[in-house]
Amino acid sequence: MPAKHTHKTALQYIGLGLFALSLLVFTGMLALENYRLTEQDLLATMAPNPEAEGAGTPEASSTVSAGSSGGASDAAPESAPTDPRARLIYEVQAPAFREAATELRLTDQTFGSSFSFQDKVTEVFQAARERVDESVDELIANEELPEGVSEWDVRLSDPAYYTEKFAALTAAAEIGPVVDNPWLFFLLTIGLGVLGGILYILPKFGPHPGIKHDHIYHSQVTKGLNLGWRGFFLAATILGILLFGIRYMAGDWFWPAVTTAIGLLILGLVLWVEGSWHKTRVRAADPAGLSAYIGILAGTYLIGFYVLLYWTPAHVTPWITMVEPLKTALFGGTASQWFLYGLLYTLVILVMGVRMITKYRHNKYQLLRTGSVMFFQLAFAFLIPEILGALNKPQQDLKNIWPLDYDFFFGWQLDQFQSAGAVGIFMLVWGIVLIIVGVPLMVHLVGKRWYCSWVCGCGGLAETMGDPWRQLSDKSLRAWKFERWIVHGVLLAAILMTALTLYTYFTGAGSLLGFETWKVQKWYGFLIGAGFAGVVGTGFYPLMGNRVWCRFGCPLAAYLGLVQRFQSRFRITTNGGQCISCGNCSTYCEMGIDVRAYAQKGQDIVRASCVGCGVCAAVCPRGVLRLENSSVDAGYRTVPERVIHVSEEGVSLVD
Ligand code: SF4
Ligand code: SF4
Structure with missing residues (x-):
């Protein structure tokens, strides 16, 4: 292997050290906390008294409709409980949880990890569920179920639908150094990470700008993998997501099976029907030694981060606790995993945006473009939605366009727009005008770049954090064929899912041709909204380049691309x-x-x-x-x- 010339300055080594330290604390802090739950917190979260102060808010509501919880962004606000339904739910569920928690000793012991705590919570939930079922059976047998109340209003569903409630329980139970010193951990993780990144980047203003052919192919972090290893990681991740998807859908394997069948169909079409079985050998990039796996480790870390954040938020409560004081000080209210994600996402784009500026400072187009994605992420994706939330308005990212913003037409979202007065109606009209007029017109005039490279948050992350890996994109004809089948397939799926959503919204029917709307929404949110866009889309930067999602998965990119291909200047x-x-x-x-x-x-x-x-x-x-x-x-x-x-x-x- 040719000699590697990194030419790092002392300041850069200090920056790297600080960043590594921040990452270590960030990861390690998840294991620092203990968990001890009070009966009061258990009942306030799982079965709140409807007559208690604050009951009836989405956070306090005691039931979770099956299609509205647990997804990356598919959590829907629930309607306020009304008597006698809410009263009955409380009277049946509260004793069930109280007895189960006492019998299984949930509330009188301290748990050393979020995993052991979650195991116990799930056990208690199942026991409470059995008790609730017995009570409801008895009510039905004695014909004591009040008129207008369904048994399904009172019964508890599969634990898979209570992810966010379980996360709230974990947050309520958390005790330890992070709860006691959130600002300290904030500074040791996010603060040190940003400082380390800046110290590493600033010396890059010294040498000549632009690419320097300084052994980028031999950099252990950015050299990538050969086809075999890349295929192995991709197949393992997809398989893992599909298997986890069965659990996510509470054991229902129908949509995971449909997805697998469609995936195999595309594979067969490209490899055999379109004759792409034989492929030009990819550039040799087989890691030569152990250190060559740094990039792969980075990708694996990112994948793990997304899995925890999207699907098991109960295990990242120390991270959320750490940003809570910042959220309260700036915008009021309590932090969620989405505030944490928005904050990290924005900081990464800002810091790595500075790196992009140092690298291409000789090129005005790159300077303007990078400044633009930094601005849109900070203002439109982070600050404005947070301010809107503080004003009790829908937290809409005004630059996020359907079908990328896949839940824009979901029933709860449309209701929220309409109940938010003039601001909400503006958001609804703005979103529709962008889809029908804004996108085609702008793409006709200047191409899809106005969105993908100047405005979009996914593009912003790809162009800043993802820049060191851009050379890993597959240039083969075969990859091009996969790209066209998959990205247009996702666009079709988004259109069908949204059509079904609107059908349900306007007719009140929960299904069409046997396809239940909430399940289709839930699976799309899981597979495309979280699995493809997040886990694979970002986790695979070091494996398949920085635009995996934009190229293979984004339905908006497919729409923009169709206009660009046929009607653009x-x-x-x-x-x-x-x-x-x-x-x-x-x-x-x-x-x-x-x-x-x-x-x-x-x-x-x-x-x-x-x-x-x-x-x-x-x-x-x-x-x-x-x-x-x-x-x-x-x-x-x-x-x-x-x-x-x-x-x-x-x-x-x-x-
Ligand atoms: S167009 Fe491409 S191949 Fe030709 S000189 Fe420029 S960079 Fe090199
Ligand atoms: S996407 Fe590729 S072809 Fe298009 S501007 Fe960027 S580097 Fe050039």
């Missing part, structure tokens, strides 16, 4: 005569576009997937590539002969 023009075939452009294209192949032929690049990041132009040593808007040939560009793919396998037309 945007293209990248190439001055083929100047090209020296160095390949920088293809290497650094995060969307896996073989830019050099177009440049060598002097052919305009008009690809649905191009996010207009402009990095291909920024790294070209000959000024061959230009991002332009022109109406001259907007109709002609879609004819097949203009889309030619050249690879070592030969030249082929892609229609």
Whole structure:
């Protein structure tokens, strides 16, 4: 392996050390706390008295409708309980929880970890559930169920639907150093991490800007894996998500099975029907030693972070406790895992945005674009929703557009918009206008880059934190074929799921052709909203490049791409005569576009997937590539002969 020249300064080593320390504390603090629950907290969370102060709020409501809890962002506010229903629920459930907790000793002992505490909570929940079932059976047998109250209002569902309640119990039970010193842990983790990152990045203002060919392929963190290992990690993650999905759906395997069947169908279509079984060998990037797995470890850490955050928030309560004082001081109220996530996401984009600025400070397009994603993340995705929440308005991210914002048309969301007065109606109209007019018009004028590379939060993270891994995107024709099947498949799924949602909203029918709306919503939120966009989309930066989600999964990118492909003025023009075939452009294209192949032929690049990041132009040593808007040939560009793919396998037309 060629010698590695990192040229790090002392300041950078200090920065790295501080960052590593912050990560260590951040991870280790999860094991520092103990958990001890009082009966009062148990009942206030699981079976609150409807006549007590504060009862009837979404947080205090005692029942959870099966389709409205436990997802990454599919938690729906519940309607206020009304007598006699709420009264009966309380009278049946409260004694059941009290007796089960006493019998199984939940409330008189201290648990050393969130895992042992959760095990006990689940055990108590199951015991309470049996007691509730017995009471309800008795009420039915004695015909004492009040009119207008269904037995299902009172019975408890599968524990899988109570993820957020269990997380609330864990938070109420938490005791230990983090609860006692939240600001200290905030400074030791997030504070030190930001400081370390800045110290590492600042010296980069010294040397020349731009890519420096300084052994990026040999950097242990960014070199990636060969195809076999990459396939292994991807298959293991997908399998893990599907198996966990069965548990998430409370043992219902129907949608995991449908997903598996669709996945196998796409695999068969691409590999056999479209003849892509044989693939050009990928650039050798097999890790040479143990240290080469640093990047893979980073990806695994990210995957673990997302799994805990999305699906088992009960195990990250110390992280939420740590940011609670900041949330209260800035916006009031209590912190949730989504406040923690928003804060971390924003800080990462800001810090790594500074890195992007140092790297491409010679390029005005990159400076403006990076400044733009930093601004939109800070203002639109973080500050404005938090301020709206403090004002008791819907916490809408006004730049998030359906179908990326997949729950925009969910019933609880539409109700929330309508009950929030003029502000809510504005949000609803704004969202619809963006989908119908804003997106097509802007893409027609300047391409999908206006959103994917200037505004979007997913794109913002990819362009800042993900930049060191952009060269890992697969440039093969086979990857392109997978991309088109999968991303358009997700768009179709989003459209069907939303159509079913609106059908239910306007007719009141809970299902259509046997497909239950809440289950379809729940599975989409789990699989696409959390699994694909979060776990795979970000966790796979070090494995498959920084735009895995944008390229293969984002339904909004698919919609933008269709408009860009057929109706946009945007293209990248190439001055083929100047090209020296160095390949920088293809290497650094995060969307896996073989830019050099177009440049060598002097052919305009008009690809649905191009996010207009402009990095291909920024790294070209000959000024061959230009991002332009022109109406001259907007109709002609879609004819097949203009889309030619050249690879070592030969030249082929892609229609
Ligand atoms: S072709 Fe260029 S502008 Fe388009 S995504 Fe690739 S690197 Fe970015
Ligand atoms: S277009 Fe520029 S970066 Fe791409 S191969 Fe040609 S000279 Fe190199």
